[in-house]
Amino acid sequence: KAGVTQTPRYLIKTRGQQVTLSCSPISGHRSVSWYQQTPGQGLQFLFEYFSETQRNKGNFPGRFSGRQFSNSRSEMNVSTLELGDSALYLCASSLDRARPLHFGNGTRLTVT
């Protein structure tokens, strides 16, 4: 079974731009969660989608948004990038709540 795939692996953007990250979950997994990982803040929850519906959202500004498609693939978008948005963005899929998360290798975003 293929694992969680995130694209692209690396991104360099400048302040003010916007970016879209993509995540393909494991086949059959309908839940997709997104996390931001930084050295100082650890793994911060962004949002979770299940069957195209956002079920929960973390404490991030409205510049961070996401969506999920009917095939469970998910995208997250960050608009008006700030230097502080530089981080590793991890996507994880699972069957549902209280089930293991399977993480992708992440997209490393650098904002200059």
Place this chain on the structure above:
Amino acid sequence: QQPVQSPQAVILREGEDAVINCSSSKALYSVHWYRQKHGEAPVFLMILLKGGEQKGHEKISASFNEKKQQSSLYLTASQLSYSGTYFCGTEEGRDSSYKLIFGSGTRLLVRP
């Protein structure tokens, strides 16, 4: 509410034991444990759903005290491969929303 992990870091000699603790001020539905090696994605270790339940994975086991909202991860006879950062993730409540919140992590280094 982010769970609190302790200790923040621990250094072991190969063959020694370690305990990593995770506590929350909220009533928990599940506790997850993950290990992340440098430059890699977090990998699922185990999940605990009920108070007092203990699960094992080779020489790694965990317990969950539902009344105290605490979980502990036990690493027995540590191996070099155990080095990495361990995260606990907690899921609150029994409603339909799914939100796994991670602690700040415990860095474990096993030396020969």
